[in-house]
Amino acid sequence: MTLELHGITKHVAGQVHIKPTTLTLRTGHFNVLLGQTGAGKTSLIKMMAGLDPIAAGQVIMDGEDVTRLSTQKRNISLVHQFFVNYPHMTVFDNIASPLKVAGMAKSEIQGRVEEAADILQLRPMLHRRPHELSGGQQQRTALARAIAKESRAVFLDEPLANLDYKLREELREQLPELFAGRGAVVVYATSEPEEALLLGGETGLMEDGSVVQFGPTADIYRAPATLSAARVFSDPPINVAEVTKTGNEMQMGDAVRWSVPTAQAGLADGTYALAVRPHHVTPRPSATGTVRLNGEVLVTELSGSESSAHFRLNDTAWVSLSRGVHPFEIGQQHPFYLDPAGCFYFGPDGTLVAQGGSV
Template sequence: MGIELKKVTKQVGAETYIYETDLSFEKDGFNILLGTTLSGKTTLMRLMAGLERPSSGEVWFEGQDVTGIPVQKRSVAMVYQQFINYPNFNVFENIASPLRVSGVSSQEIKQRVGKISDLLKLTPFLDRSPDELSGGQQQRTALARALVKNAALVLLDEPLANLDYKLREELRDELPKLFQDTGATVVYATSEPLEALMLGGRTATLHEGRVTQYGPTSQIYRAPNTLVSAQVFSDPPINTAPVEKKNDTFHLTDLINWSVPVEYANLSDGQYVIGVRPHHLTVGTATEDMVRLNGTVQIAEISGSESIIHFNVEGHTWVSESHGVHQFKVGDSVELSLDVSRCFYFHQSGELVAG
């Protein structure tokens, strides 16, 4: 039993930061809050930490109501996007600071800090001050501070966002291992869908102060229950377009249509919205079970081994992600294949069509 939010809301002045939210995070594995900037990730974390009081509702931790209990009296550690360390303490003292506050003996401090700094590869830098460290090392120090405390609740608020690519990958691999055996409930906020997928665990997608979906990360990715959840959990952004169901065909336009898959056979005729992840729209000739689109290139960018290309198809922009490096010039006409068997159908209200 980890942390539970029961009908929690947060209002500041006339503005609602968090609409009524029920959420229960488990002890094992990572709990991920996925959402764009200003979606309410940080506010939720502050509510969980006890840095802020909910406007209504209750916060429960390990089976106890902790709603009014201030953060100092809880066992909480937090790591931020900015590298937060005490500026005039060296690395050792920084890591030791939470232990000093709670009055741990200096012998035990030495032993615990030593163990953690070994784990985080900080041992050679213990005498340095934070501003003599690289960004990665500064964040490791902040992580060490969170770890050494043995807090029951660890909140990681986009801890990798300010690191460069290599360091981010490295730390992302280490993070789940670091917290694996601590017995802590770990909540991790990120704005990057890929990061959520790599960390696994469970994900809650957040949009404008509401949790739109919560469950095992891969399940949410595979079966978003609303258009909004799908949009939050897609990078590059998911393509959406209105389609019309007429009898046994879906029509994107008059000419572009495909037969309704068996699982949607009972669906009533009318307007729907399809969601197509960019990697289900690829460059190249369509095979039999795919739908062919003709488009002109608007933007072409290459990200590693993937080519991300924005196309204009009859006045509508689509983003495709194809494997391999494809060189296109703006204005080229290209044939695309749309994998309709992998796309999502949503009602116009945004709900996923049960299929």
């Protein structure tokens, strides 16, 4: 089973909302759409599902052109971030609802519902109604409905966004197993880069209604093709600064200089955009050859075992992320250390031209 998009676009009030998009999505892994709110993830999913009209292009499912088919005729399932269940129905009937609409025999419905309920640990709740369930159980019910239907494509639109942290972690770990071996194309939309990395598979990075890069998730993380892609795939935000290479020296601003690492030795002299993720900017030297930066601390945060500091460097806001608790003082100058091995370099057109050895 494959789901192919051939130059599909969407217009809203005469304006292009989704730019021409061509992708091939396959079974056997998660296909992740990663982008900030408003990037176009939900719109693209609705177009694939037949819920939003397509201005141009084609949607092909397993060789069949379904561009003009209704959602019901595409045999797909859609799970939203909101708990969409029928409040007057039991959990059993919620899971069984698309099977009943399809006219399936009662015995087969019984078997499919019970199988899905067992997978999602819902068997004891089958006679309850949605208002008697926790948020996690309600979302499990929606997932069970998608599994029982045995759709050709399953669209998960930020399905864990409204769950608490613990439930998100549990379901996130289970999701790849839930859909493994079922033969469906699974498309998962998220705004969290960490979630994309945990799910693996292939990822399409979305920005401003366009897929800016698509491919194996780990490969895109290690080598974003453009500065735009690097920005999408970074949380906290990636740090960016203009640098100039002259001979064997790299310079940032007026005071920061370092010897060009071997990985960038072949770069032509000139000006580049340096981008470095926050975990390669630390409050203490993390490796030989780190470059000292001095910045004014603006905001500090402690999350679990990690500390982050937002600081001002050459009139630009930067972020440092490191393990442990560090004695930052708001408004004070503090040393930070840049690891050149973690840097990307982008040319004037925004494309990747070089990178360090441990990004």
